[in-house]
Amino acid sequence: MNLIIPMAGRGTRLRPQTLTTPKPLIEIAGKTIVQRIVDLVAKESRKKIKNIGFILEKKDVKIEKMLQQVAHKNHLSCRIFYQGSPQGTAHAIYSAKELLSGPILIVFSDTIFETKLDFSSDSDGCIFVKEVEDPSAYGVVKTNSKGHITDFIEKPTRPTSNLAIVGMYFFKNGQYLLRELKYILDEKIIEKGEYQLTTALENLKNKNLKFTAHKINKWLDFGTPKTLLSSHKELLKTQKIQYQDFSNTIIKPPCFIDSGVVIKDSKIGPNVSIGKDTVITSSVITDTIIQSNCTISGAHLKNSIIGKFVEYSPNATELNIGDYSTLKK
Numbered sequence: 040m041n042l043i044i045p046m047a048g049r050g051t052r053l054r055p056q057t058l059t060t061p062k063p064l065i066e067i068a069g070k071t072i073v074q075r076i077v078d079l080v081a082k083e084s085r086k087k088i089k090n091i092g093f094i095l096e097k098k099d100v101k102i103e104k105m106l107q108q109v110a111h112k113n114h115l116s117c118r119i120f121y122q123g124s125p126q127g128t129a130h131a132i133y134s135a136k137e138l139l140s141g142p143i144l145i146v147f148s149d150t151i152f153e154t155k156l157d158f159s160s161d162s163d164g165c166i167f168v169k170e171v172e173d174p175s176a177y178g179v180v181k182t183n184s185k186g187h188i189t190d191f192i193e194k195p196t197r198p199t200s201n202l203a204i205v206g207m208y209f210f211k212n213g214q215y216l217l218r219e220l221k222y223i224l225d226e227k228i229i230e231k232g233e234y235q236l237t238t239a240l241e242n243l244k245n246k247n248l249k250f251t252a253h254k255i256n257k258w259l260d261f262g263t264p265k266t267l268l269s270s271h272k273e274l275l276k277t278q279k280i281q282y283q284d285f286s287n288t289i290i291k292p293p294c295f296i297d298s299g300v301v302i303k304d305s306k307i308g309p310n311v312s313i314g315k316d317t318v319i320t321s322s323v324i325t326d327t328i329i330q331s332n333c334t335i336s337g338a339h340l341k342n343s344i345i346g347k348f349v350e351y352s353p354n355a356t357e358l359n360i361g362d363y364s365t366l367k368k
Contacts, residue, residue, distance in 0.1 A: 040086040041138040041213070042115075044073065045094040045122075045131040046148035064105055065261075066330060067271050068278060068295035068312045072261055073148055074109050081113045084156040086142060092118040092135045096125065127233025133220040139213035147206030151270065153257035158209050162187065162249040166240070167207035169258045177203035178237045180252050188250040191237040193230060204237075205258050219243055264344055271328055272310045297331070314347070 064071045070078075073093075081088060093106045103119050110117035120135045132145060144156070158165050166188060168180055179200040181190040192199055210216050219239040222228075230238055244250060259270035275293035282290045290296070291308035299316040306323045313319070314331030322338040329335065330347040337352050345351065 040084065040088055040142040040144055041140070042077070042080055042088050042091045043094070043132065043135050043138055043143060043145045044076065044091065044148050045128070045135075045145070046073065064102065065267075066312075066314060067261070067267075067328065068274050069297055069314075071105075071109070072151065073106070074112070075151055076146055076148065077109055077113055077115070079152065080144065080146065080156065081115075083154070084144070086144075086156075086158075088113070088115055088144075090118060090138055091115045092120055092138045094120045094122055094131050094134050096122055127229075128236040129220050129223050129234035129239055132216075132236060133224060136217055136220075139217035139220075141213060143210050143213035143216070145208040145210075149261045150206040151259040151261070151274075152205065152207060152255050154253070154255040156209075158211075158253075162251040163211050163215070163243075164248070164250045165209040165253040166250050167205050167209075167253045167255050168202040169205050169255055170201050171203040172201070174199075174201050174203050178235075179203055182252045186251055188240075188244060188252055191241040191244065193235050193237045202252060202254075205255060207255075208236075208240075209253075215243060215248060267344065268326060268328065268342055271312060272326065275310055275312070 064073060067075070077091065091110050095102065098121060106119065107117045118135070118138065122131045122134045125131070132139075152167065154167070166180055171177065174195060176194060178191065178193045179195055180188045180202050181192070181200045182202070183189050190199075216239060219242050222242075223234055223238055228234070228238055240250065259273055261267045261270055275295060278293065278295060280293070280295055282292070282294070282296060285302040285305070287304045288302045289306045291306070293310060294308040295312040297313060297315040300313050301318045303320045305319055305321060307313070307319070308325060310326045311324050311329070313329045314333070316331055317329055317333040317335070319335045320337075322335055322340070324335075324338060325341045327340050327343040327345070329345040330349075332347055333345055333349045333351070335345070335351050
């Protein structure tokens, strides 16, 4: 099976964290989002992954090197594709047309899931869904009594279904999807300003391909600062971590503290992640993500996100600071 991970989006809702680091490469409790996705697929799928393709907006040597390392950790062959100007999900996936053959799994790069990847044998593909309270921000599906999908609807203005597509798709034969994506782009079939994957799915369904809705157990979203922090809290619950002793410091679990971290005269936790080589003194920190190589002094932080190489010393309670920032009295 080929695995395709589109990650050409600009992550504007998560700025300033995404100004210098793409959202999928943000570290959460010691591991990037995209590494967690690949690890989960490799662990849970009954089908062996042959190739993995990452879709970027444009060439970036540093990012590509990081993605190659993600693939190699799971002994996968790695390909990089470029979307260019962002024109929608269908346009992005068509950029990886060389991998659209045989069984394929598409996982968008802001989705962490909890489910077994066993695919229905009586259908041409599986669309992974989760029941949500407000479906207006998602593509949704409607199903019949057998669990087969009868309609694909992109961001419904009226509540026709609460089964939101979570950004995971399995196709038994990627060639069918390839032909439909090419048709949509050639004919310039645009919906809500972009080339939509749901348009291709609806067309394939109308050509008598059967798709099954596969409900997942858990879905962690990383699209905004609020959802990033809440998903981080859920991830920490699943990790078993031993803490070293720090000078005059109380660690209240769950927390993740990476190597090279120095903490003095502080109270840390619960729900805190601290990246490599960060130094924290005289601080009280809860429900916060701090990336690597930061210097934090005299902080009282909660519900905050601190990027890499940040220097911080003033007193504040909730912050979202991007990489390479300095904020002092």
